[in-house]
Amino acid sequence: MPPKQVIDFSVNLSPLGLPLGLKTAWAKLINSLAQYPDPEGAGLFEYYNTLYRLSETNLLPLNGSIEGIYLLPVHLGLKRVLIAQPGFYDYEAACKLAGAEIKPWRLDLANQFSFAGLEKELEGVDAVILGSPHNPTGQSLKPTQILKLCSTYPHINFIIDQAFINLSCDPKSLSLLGPECLRPNLWVLHSLTKEWALPGLRLGALVGPDSEIRALKAKLPPWRLSGPALAAIPYLLGDTDYLKQVYSTLKQERSRLFSELASNPKLTLIPTDANFFLARYNPQEGLDPLLKSALEAGLMLRDGRNFKGLEGAWFRFAILAPAQNDRLLEFLK
Known part of the structure; x- marks a missing residue:
């Protein structure tokens, strides 16, 4: 063809598509190429504090949320992980790379691929990875359901990918991004890529318990986020509509x-x-x-x-x- x-x-x-304010400011952002960016990606701290009231101590800036998907299984030393199928390919790829065993959970077409029955599948795993909304099914779990599972199973890490949360049917009621949702065994991945149509800039964050976030930061090199990506953040914050x-x-x-x-x-x-x-x-x-x-x-x-x-x-x-x-x-x- x-x-x-x-x-x-x-x-x-x-x-x-791309926000208009960012398009018109792009010539200014080029100047950031001549300078070293903030080594910790500090501009993202302001973004998540302003929009979600999240503290720097609970945030790891990411080069796109995909980075967090690959970092967590290694950092947590995961052994056996429940992964919903169908699902995003890199959940399984990241776990296998970390040496973890996969426990596949087939979602049922008869239930429209919902997460009904999740709790029955938790035996013998030390982590669960799923999207909310989930790719490719578009199904979600309510935050109350996830937080209840976190409390009931404190030995299991719940890794929830919310890359599509601000493109969902109800961002406010489905979001886990906020201090009220912080739990010792809950990890939330978020991406700016999709909701701002910025796949080339690679921006996102991992939200998690402060002690583990601190430990993760200590393992990572500086300057993982580019200057243009960080320079774009004020324009995103300024585009309130x-x-x-x-x-x-x-x-x-x-x-x-x-x-x-x-x-x-x-x-x-x-x-x-x-x-x-x-x-x-x-x-x-x-x-x-x-x-x-x-x-x-x-x-x-x-x-x-x-x-x-x-x-x-x-x-x-x-x-x-x-x-x-x-x-x-x-x-x-």
Whole structure:
């Protein structure tokens, strides 16, 4: 197939794209290339303190939340980890790299891939890694559920990836980012990449107990975050309307897409708390013709067949801006 410009529904970023203030300030940010950045990534401390009232002692700045996914299994010396399937590939890859055994937990389509029954799966593990919202299913756990599990099983580390929290259906009620949610065995990963549409700048944080955060910092080299990335943070803090607009757009489009597609006999569509949908293509010819036709129509969908725990013609698509979603709806109908 010859190269052509496509609308990329395979990447789950903010539908609004780069914040305007950051775009217009980019020429100024280039000046940061001529200086060493703060060795500890201090600009992120201000970001999380301002938005989430989190203290520096409970924060580890990250070069994208993916860094935390790979740091934690090694730091904690994890031995056997419960990982929900289907799930983000790097959870398992990070644990295997650390020498940990994986206890796979198959989420059930009959329950729309919810986390029902999680507590029954905890026997014999020293950690749980899952997303809330979870990729690729879009399902979440309420903070009260997670905090109760933390109290009931103090010997288990609960590692919760909230990379999509500000792209979710209810960021305030689903978020674990706040001093009231701190627990000795709870780790929360957060990314600025997705909610601000900044995958190239690599910004995120790990929230955890102060003693362990201090120990982790002592193991890491300085200057892990670039100057341009840290210089962008004040512009993000100054753009007080951007995340509100993201929430409003996603709320409208999430509802519209589900309403238009849920009754489509060719699709099995999973309700979502996130900024993406998981769907199965039901016709017997399988997924390849759909993906090929989508590319020919200028649309890129995420092939879901390489997610462990998904059997059949599953694919994922992001919720984008209204005009882009119109193109997808026209194609899928």
